[in-house]
Structure formats: structure tokens, C-alpha cells
Amino acid sequence: MMRIVAIAVVAVALLMPGLSPAPAKAWTASNHRWLYSYYVPQLWEDGFYNYDHNSDRPYSSNVDWAVTVVFTMDADTSSVKYRLWGYAPWWDAEMWNECRDVQGVYEWHKDRGTKTGFWPSDTAMHMRPYAPHNDATGKDQFYNLSWVYYCIGTTHMDHYPFPGYFGYSERCEETVVEHFQNNGYYVWNDYYDFRNNEPYRAEGTHIWYNNSMASEVMIW
Amino acid sequence: MNKKWVISIVVVAAVVVGIALVGTMQGSAVTGQNQPPAIKFTDKEMGSLVEISPVPAQRDGVGRLIESLGVWDLGRLGYSDLSVPCQDRYGALYVEYVLPEDAAQGTERWYVLDLDLQIEFGQDSGEGECEIKVYANNAICTKFNFYSRIEDGTLRLYHGDSVMSSLRADVTHSDYMPGHHLIVNGVQPGNNFLTVLVVKYGSIQVDSLRVLRRSSIECVDTPRPGFAAEVALWNYLPKLAADEETRARDIALNDDMVRELVAGREYSIDLVCEWDSPEVPGREGRVDICLDRVYQIEYDWPWPPLPIREDTHHDTLWVREMTVVVSLEEGKVLGIMPERHPVFLDPADLPEEMRPPDYAPEPQVEIPTLTAEEEAMAREMALNDSRVQEMLAGKGFEVAPEGRIGVWHTSDGLKKIGAVLEIRFDKACWFSCDRLREIELDEENVDYSSFLDSICSNGGLWIEGVQVLVSFEKGRVVRIVPLWQYGGEQ
Numbered sequence: 229m230m231r232i233v234a235i236a237v238v239a240v241a242l243l244m245p246g247l248s249p250a251p252a253k254a255w256t257a258s259n260h261r262w263l264y265s266y267y268v269p270q271l272w273e274d275g276f277y278n279y280d281h282n283s284d285r286p287y288s289s290n291v292d293w294a295v296t297v298v299f300t301m302d303a304d305t306s307s308v309k310y311r312l313w314g315y316a317p318w319w320d321a322e323m324w325n326e327c328r329d330v331q332g333v334y335e336w337h338k339d340r341g342t343k344t345g346f347w348p349s350d351t352a353m354h355m356r357p358y359a360p361h362n363d364a365t366g367k368d369q370f371y372n373l374s375w376v377y378y379c380i381g382t383t384h385m386d387h388y389p390f391p392g393y394f395g396y397s398e399r400c401e402e403t404v405v406e407h408f409q410n411n412g413y414y415v416w417n418d419y420y421d422f423r424n425n426e427p428y429r430a431e432g433t434h435i436w437y438n439n440s441m442a443s444e445v446m447i448w
Numbered sequence: 449m450n451k452k453w454v455i456s457i458v459v460v461a462a463v464v465v466g467i468a469l470v471g472t473m474q475g476s477a478v479t480g481q482n483q484p485p486a487i488k489f490t491d492k493e494m495g496s497l498v499e500i501s502p503v504p505a506q507r508d509g510v511g512r513l514i515e516s517l518g519v520w521d522l523g524r525l526g527y528s529d530l531s532v533p534c535q536d537r538y539g540a541l542y543v544e545y546v547l548p549e550d551a552a553q554g555t556e557r558w559y560v561l562d563l564d565l566q567i568e569f570g571q572d573s574g575e576g577e578c579e580i581k582v583y584a585n586n587a588i589c590t591k592f593n594f595y596s597r598i599e600d601g602t603l604r605l606y607h608g609d610s611v612m613s614s615l616r617a618d619v620t621h622s623d624y625m626p627g628h629h630l631i632v633n634g635v636q637p638g639n640n641f642l643t644v645l646v647v648k649y650g651s652i653q654v655d656s657l658r659v660l661r662r663s664s665i666e667c668v669d670t671p672r673p674g675f676a677a678e679v680a681l682w683n684y685l686p687k688l689a690a691d692e693e694t695r696a697r698d699i700a701l702n703d704d705m706v707r708e709l710v711a712g713r714e715y716s717i718d719l720v721c722e723w724d725s726p727e728v729p730g731r732e733g734r735v736d737i738c739l740d741r742v743y744q745i746e747y748d749w750p751w752p753p754l755p756i757r758e759d760t761h762h763d764t765l766w767v768r769e770m771t772v773v774v775s776l777e778e779g780k781v782l783g784i785m786p787e788r789h790p791v792f793l794d795p796a797d798l799p800e801e802m803r804p805p806d807y808a809p810e811p812q813v814e815i816p817t818l819t820a821e822e823e824a825m826a827r828e829m830a831l832n833d834s835r836v837q838e839m840l841a842g843k844g845f846e847v848a849p850e851g852r853i854g855v856w857h858t859s860d861g862l863k864k865i866g867a868v869l870e871i872r873f874d875k876a877c878w879f880s881c882d883r884l885r886e887i888e889l890d891e892e893n894v895d896y897s898s899f900l901d902s903i904c905s906n907g908g909l910w911i912e913g914v915q916v917l918v919s920f921e922k923g924r925v926v927r928i929v930p931l932w933q934y935g936g937e938q
Contacts, residue, residue, distance in 0.1 A: 255859060258815050262796065269771075269787070288813050302489065302581070302588045311490075351932050365593045366608040373553060373631045376588050393915065393929055412497055418756055425727055429815070429854035430868035430917060437852065440727050441756050448488045448497060 252282055252292065252321035255434045259424050260288030263295075264328075268420050270374035275328040278424040280356060280382045284324050284336045292323045293382035294424040294438045296401040297355070300375035303447040304367035305357040308379060309342035311447070312355060312407060316343040323382070325358040329370050335360040337368060343386075351388070353400045357381040375444075395435030397426070401443055408445045416444040482511075484542050484641035485586040491537075493649045502540035502643045505530045505659075511639060513546040514667055517557070520545070521664035530659040534646045539657075542643040545665065550741035552768045553635040558671045561590070561628045561642075564660040565619040569596065569653060573603055576650025580619075580657065583643040584634020592619055596652045615655075629671065632787070636766050637742055686722035688733055692776055693720045696733030699774040703781040705750060706737070706772055714740035723773050727756055730777040742768045745786070753783025816864040818855050822920070826853065826867030830916040833925040835887050836871070839914055844874035856917055866920040872913035876933050880908040890927045909933075 257279045264275035279291040299308045322338040341356030359368045359379035369377045383400035387393045409415045418441035425440035486499040507526040514520045533539035578594040595606040605612040621628040716738050723734035745767045748760035753773045767786040853869040881900045910933040917927040
């Protein structure tokens with residue numbers, strides 16, 4: 229019986245326009261680059277792109293959103309989603325970012341992220357965390373001497389009705405930081421320059437808006 | 449006075465002095481502190497923040513100074529094999545060591561942690577997780593995760609991703625990396641603490657957790673293999689002209705904040721180069737000031753640099769180096785960032801002859817922008833649109849707050865379509881759904897009427913402003929996006 233219900237739910241969802249997991253469109257970044265300790269001293273031997281991508285092709289014309297937040301100390305992608313808004317629904321597209329934790333070892337991580345609303349009714353906040361897999365802890369998390377166990381995140385807002393607009397990374401970053409601050413975590417707002425400044429512009433329905441300074445949230 | 453009275457007075461006095469001493473020690477700065485601060489962590493099962501005060505490990509004598517290069521194992525630091533309390537849900541134990549006055553991670557010396565742990569799980573364990581977290585001072589430094597699963601009726605234990613062959617696991621850092629360099633906060637002059645915390649979730653049982661005597665902190669003058677810089681960076685940093693370099697140095701050293709930070713301290717300038725941030729207009733320089741040793745400095749740190757920064761950030765930090773960002777045009781310091789770490793290079797920043805043979809630079813894209821005339825035209829078209837006027841009527845508003853006006857372009861070929869701008873109300877305004885239905889918000893894409901039907905159970909929405917898209921080809925506004933207040937319907 230459960231199986232029949234599950235099949236019916238999936239079938240209905242797939243038939244509903246705007247809810248089926250269609251291939252996501254790629255967008256174009258103004259300041260796409262590989263970030264490493266030259267740009268952000270606290271990265272030590274680590275690295276990642278300052279935007280996430282639509283697939284495992286790291287080009288500025290294949291991006292989704294800017295990396296705006298770093299979760300440090302004892303963070304992994306799963307626990308950050310759990311602490312924020314829960315897991316994003318399956319119809320939200322996975323995006324990709326390439327991460328280097330150990331020198332010379334590069335790994336693509338993909339994630340649907342965490343989201344405030346599961347139904348396209350108004351405005352949802354959406355954050356996607358990224359980190360390579362750590363075999364020793366069994367979790368997805370970077371490690372270095374400054375941020376210890378950490379992951380990075382891109383932020384944006386989904387504004388419906390579909391296809392309304394998506395974007396305003398900066399505003400969503402503020403909401404993420406506020407959420408953690410209100411729940412007893414230490415935050416450093418707009419602290420690290422991730423070099424992904426995006427002046428206000430519309431690329432189709434993609435509204436770019438980001439000040440390039442990423443915030444830090446310390447996870448205990 | 450009889451003997452009993454004398455003894456009572458002495459005991460009370462001793463207790464009072466003892467309490468006073470403990471109070472003094474707890475309130476003291478990190479240096480000289482003789483017990484670590486409470487460890488803070490999240491209990492994942494309870495979903496709550498927990499603070500626990502670790503107990504000291506038994507030691508012979510006082511804390512030992514790690515005064516020279518070499519391996520300093522627990523034995524050399526006055527300890528033998530240690531047992532971490534693990535009967536309760538949480539248990540924590542700490543060891544103490546002393547570092548010299550100039551101690552800092554990765555400046556002249558590197559401190560490498562090599563832990564040897566032995567953990568034994570109970571045969572009657574159910575499903576659960578055991579986290580062993582190691583803290584250097586009060587910051588997490590490394591951790592080991594174990595999971596117990598019942599698979600086909602059999603208990604199976606995992607260490608990270610690997611299946612364990614027995615109930616016992618011997619864990620060393622060398623299993624994962626050639627050297628586990630201590631985190632930055634884990635190396636400070638004076639007393640330092642290494643705390644081992646065990647946390648149990650679910651029905652996992654831990655019979656014993658031992659930190660073996662051969663666990664060590666090694667002091668070395670070069671980082672371990674795998675951590676060495678790929679290439680010395682300094683030769684390739686963007687240069688300033690000679691006169692600009694002098695000017696950058698002068699601006700930094702004559703700044704009141706910098707003078708205050710270096711007052712009474714020996715220092716050297718170990719780098720002057722260009723600073724390039726897309727956020728900061730004009731030409732800037734970067735001046736790195738290296739103090740003679742690590743200092744604990746309480747300061748209102750002016751970072752990030754202007755114009756991002758609104759306020760300074762007050763903090764007490766261990767600082768050896770500072771990066772000072774200066775505006776060459778305005779002749780002033782824009783920001784001061786404490787602490788700088790060794791730099792690693794990416795092929796993109798290397799001279800051509802040093803890049804790997806398969807290196808291919810990313811193709812450059814050019815995103816269109818608005819001219820001043822186009823921007824003015826877009827503002828005019830937006831404010832002259834009757835639908836926009838209807839939405840703005842009677843309200844206070846700002847056009848393009850914080851520079852929110854820009855180009856509207858296609859994704860394919862990056863062709864300019866027109867402009868996008870935001871008009872924000874002074875405060876969120878209530879719009880009835882009937883009124884919104886009457887306005888043609890989008891002539892091309894979005895069917896707002898059915899959307900409004902689905903969300904307007906209260907008959908209206910709070911709106912913070914509108915986002916307006918202007919087509920240059922059509923010469924008019926083609927889309928108005930009401931900016932619902934985050935959280936939607938109120």
C-alpha cells in the first residue's frame with residue numbers, strides 16, 4: 229500500500245509543471261575564481277571555487293550562486309543543513325563545487341542544500357553547503373588549522389510564482405547569519421573577501437546581488 | 449581560646465583563601481591560566497548546546513615547557529597512559545603543556561600533534577555513534593567518529609568509513625596524514641591545554657578510552673611533507689611602483705591605529721604590495737607588519753576594510769602579524785586584519801613557465817553594463833509607468849537603494865535587454881490581492897492570478913517594494929515583481 233502511495237505521489241509531482249527536477253540552467257559570474265590562501269589566508273592548503281556550478285565544469289559561464297558563508301570549527305554539510313532549515317526537497321536541483329582539502333586532491337561535491345519553504349508559495353531562502361568527503365570522520369567537511377572542520381555555502385532566495393526570480397545572495401546570507409546568531413552561535417558578518425562581488429543585475433530571472441564579503445558562522 | 453576553635457578558624461581561613469585563589473585563577477587571562485575553559489559543543493541527539501568542564505589528568509610535577517625542537521610525548525610532559533572517563537554520556541580529560549613566549553603556529557616553528565588512542569566498545573552495544581573530539585585550548589582541533597550498526601543481527605563497528613575488525617580500535621594520526629599540525633588557536637605562549645572529550649549517542653557502549661603515553665607534540669622548524677608551500681609566493685605578488693610602495697608604508701606607519709598597535713613592540717615590515725579588491729574603489733596597497741613575537745591584543749579591529757565595514761570588531765586575539773590595507777589615493781588606512789598565514793600558490797597565478805603543461809586558463813567573459821544615460825533612462829521609464837505609479841501612490845519609497853540598479857541581459861550570448869531596478873518602500877505595505885490582480889505585473893512570463901489565488905487566504909500580502917524590468921527595445925516596463933516580505937503572507 230505504502231509503495232502505491234509513494235508511486236502516486238511521485239507521478240503527481242512529476243506531472244506538475246515546475247516541480248519536476250528539470251535540468252537547471254547555468255548562469256554567468258562576474259568574478260569567478262579558484263579561492264586559496266593567496267586570497268584568503270585562513271584557507272592554508274585548501275581551495276574551492278567562489279561560486280557553485282551547474283555541473284562539474286568549473287567555468288564562469290556554468291555557475292549558479294556565489295559562496296557567501298563559511299561554517300567553521302565543527303561543521304559538516306549535513307549538520308549545517310540540519311541546524312538551519314532542514315533538507316531541501318528532492319525537486320530542487322543539485323549544484324556542484326570543486327573542493328581541495330589535501331594538497332593536490334580535488335573533489336567535486338554536489339548538494340541540494342537546505343531551504344525555508346518546501347512548496348513554491350512565496351519567498352524561500354536556500355543555502356547549499358559544500359565540502360569534500362573526510363574518510364576519517366565519515367562526514368563531508370574540510371579541515372585546516374584556522375577554520376578546523378568547516379564547509380562553505382552559497383545563498384540565494386527563490387521568489388515565486390515560478391518563474392519569478394531567484395537571487396539576492398547577500399540578503400539570504402544575512403538571514404542565514406541572523407538565524408545562527410539568534411540560536412547562540414558566534415558569527416562574524418561580512419568578514420572574508422571571497423572576491424565574488426556581483427553588482428545588482430538581472431540575467432534572465434537570475435538576480436545577482438552580492439558584496440563579495442563572506443560571513444563566518446562558528447558551529448560548536 | 450581552646451584548640452577546637454583554633455582549628456576551626458584555620459580551616460575556615462584556608463577555605464576562604466582557597467576559594468579566592470580559584471576565583472582569581474578562573475578570571476585570569478589565558479597565559480598563566482591553570483585550567484582550560486569549559487568545552488562547548490552541540491549534543492546532536494538532544495539538539496542542545498552543552499558545556500562541560502574537563503577533569504585534569506594525573507601528572508607528576510608541574511606543567512613542562514616545550515622549550516626545544518623535538519618530540520615531546522606525554523611521558524616527557526609528566527604523564528603516563530591516560531584513561532578518559534566514559535561511563536556517562538559525556539566525559540572529558542585534559543593535559544597541560546607550556547609553550548615559550550614567542551610560540552605561534554607556522555611562523556618560525558610548527559607544532560605537530562600525534563595522538564595514539566585506544567578505544568574499546570562494549571559487546572552489548574546497540575546502534576549509535578561515538579565522537580571523540582580533541583580540543584586545543586578551547587577550540588576543536590581534531591576528532592574521530594565511530595558508528596555502531598546492527599546488520600543482519602550482528603554488531604558492526606565503523607571508524608569513519610572503515611569497518612572495524614574487532615571491538616577495539618587503535619587510532620593514530622599517522623593513519624590519516626603524515627603530521628597533524630596543531631590548529632592556530634592551539635599554539636599560544638604560556639599554558640596550553642589539550643582536552644579529549646568523548647560523547648556517546650544512541651546505544652553505543654564504550655568500555656574504555658585510553659590516550660597512550662607515546663602521544664606527542666612535536667616541535668619542528670619546517671612543516672611536515674604534504675603541508676609545505678608549493679612555491680614561495682612573495683616574488684609573484686602584484687607589485688606597487690617604488691614611490692607607491694614608500695607611500696603605502698608611510699600611510700600605514702603614520703596611522704593612529706597602527707601606531708597604537710605597534711607601540712612598545714618591536715616589528716618589521718615583511719611585505720608591501722598591491723591590494724586588489726573589487727569592493728574597494730581606487731588603488732590600494734597592502735602592508736604586512738610582523739611583530740617580534742606573539743602578543744595578546746584586545747582591540748577594536750577595523751576589518752573588513754572600508755567601504756564594507758560599518759563598525760570595528762572588538763576582540764582579544766593572539767597576534768603576530770597584521771595586514772594593513774591602505775588607500776593610496778585617499779592617504780588613509782582602510783582596514784587592519786590580524787594574523788596572516790603562509791601562502792600557497794595556484795597555477796593560475798604562477799609565471800607561465802612554471803605552470804603544469806595541461807594548465808588551461810578559463811575563457812574570459814564580458815558581462816554588459818549600463819551607461820549613465822541608460823541608467824537615467826531606466827529610472828525615468830520605471831517612474832513614468834502607470835502601473836508602477838499605482839503601486840507607489842501615497843507611499844514613501846527609494847529608487848535603487850544601495851545601488852540596486854543594473855543591466856538586464858540574456859544568459860546566452862550575454863546580450864543587453866534593458867535594465868533592472870529596485871524601488872523599496874519606507875516600510876512594508878499591505879496590498880489586497882484584488883488590487884494586485886488588476887495590475888498587469890508581467891506581460892510575458894508569469895501568471896500571477898492563479899498564484900495569488902493559491903496564497904491569498906488573508907486577502908492580501910505585505911510587500912516591501914518592487915523590482916522593475918525595463919526593455920530598451922520595447923521602450924517600456926515589461927515586468928513588475930512585487931517583493932513579498934520574506935515569510936510571505938502575514
